[in-house]
Amino acid sequence: MRFGIESIDITPPFKTTMGGYSSRQGLFDKVNDPLACTVIILEEHDRRAVIVAADLITFNNDYTAALRQQLAGIANTVPDNVLLNASHTHGGPEVRDKGLCFDKDRDTAASIRYQAWLDQQIFEATVTAMNNLKTGSLWYGVGKSIIPMNRRLERDGKIVNAPNPNGQVDDRLQLLALKDQDGKLCALGVRLSCHPVATGAQSLITADFPGAFKKACVEELGSDVVPFFLQGAGGDMCPRAVADGDKWRQMAHDELPKIGQQLLKETLAIFNSDAMEELGALELDGYFRYVKAECEHFYTTKEDFQKLAKSKINIEQLYAKNCLRELEAGRIIPDSTDISVQTLWLTKDLAIIGIQGEVLVALGAYVASSILAPNRSILLGYSNGSVCYLPDTKELQRGGYEQISYLYKGWTGQFKPGLEKTLAAAVCQQAKE
Secondary structure, eight states: OEEEEEEEEOOOSSOOBBSSOTTOOSBOOEESSOOEEEEEEEEETTEEEEEEEESSSOOOTTTHHHHHHHHHHHHTSOGGGEEEEEOOOTTSBOOOSOOTTOOTTOOHHHHHHHHHHHHHHHHHHHHHHHHTOEEEEEEEEEEEOSOEEEEEEEETTEEEEEEETTSOOOOEEEEEEEEETTOOEEEEEEEEOOOOOTTTTOSEEOOHHHHHHHHHHHHHHOTTSEEEEEEOSOTTEEEGGGEETTEEOOOOGGGHHHHHHHHHHHHHHHHTSTTOEEOOSOOOEEEEEEEEEEBOOSOOSHHHHHHHTTOSSHHHHHHHHHHHHHHHTTOOOOSEEEEEEEEEEEETTEEEEEESSEEOHHHHHHHHHHSSSGGGEEEESSBSSOOSEEOOHHHHHHOSGGGOHHHHHTOSSSBOTTHHHHHHHHHHHHHHO
């Protein structure tokens, strides 16, 4: 096999708004640490795959199809073999130019400008990676991490965003390593499931703990080794290091290296053990499709929304008023949405599963276990954009913030039970194909 890899700086070269917190509407103050985007090209005979890992809150849903198409053209492959994954840092720029909670004075033009600049950076990195393909090998390993902690705690009969040390977590730490034909390490990537929100809603650009890990990796292994980060099913997990009793604290930026060093320690323990194995002949076979997720019919009529518009909860007011405008314009309120699912087979028994959403741990575990080789899958959320939070049936019924995405999206209600089965069925079908 051959591979090419290029990492570029995607720190905004001009002031932009930031993504991740609706309360933070202004431009960022300054840059604490740089954002990176890494393009990995894998080749086996005449087949190629492109994996893009970026320090972003998400890839913009409105642009991902065109971006994947263009990257496929540069790499001379098919769009089904191009996967985009965002770390979901809440310290990066806002790439979306519209949102229900955006203030009317929000500088959305900056988001549009940044999106165009970002695309060009990714194009150039992909060209560079293609021009520097080298013979080598791909390695895979898996171990454990203590970094993630569940954040859905039941308190007084309600689900709140608070540390839940006894809650379910995806503590797997999965590694992908690239070595040249002489056995020299060229790239080291980790897949972890955890929200990069350690520094909270401060107005400093930061890659959060994934950036701290990559910096620690370069300091330890040298600049010839390119580190990259892939985000897993981190929708309901936060860094354990910011748990402060029954609440989350906002970490100072100069504390981030602590998490970075911990992740590096865990990574090297796996990398230097028998857990690492060289993968044989690569398949590089991708399958991409959209699946329809049905919503409940909580609110459908003008009367429903007029009543809800009197709510004392701000987001419910915004939702109701937005839906009333849609009805008055002669448009219907959607009762379903499309979610993309991608399966990229690295080998015959190891696949990357990319889901377009903030995957909660239970849903991720269900989907991953549905594939023919459950212990040989790398499940990623935040892939090719992000629709919303994606909970399984149990978490949907428990309630909490992660099941009210419909308020922000303008749908008739929350997802119907069985979302995990819908997504798993798509993966199973792709596995059969």
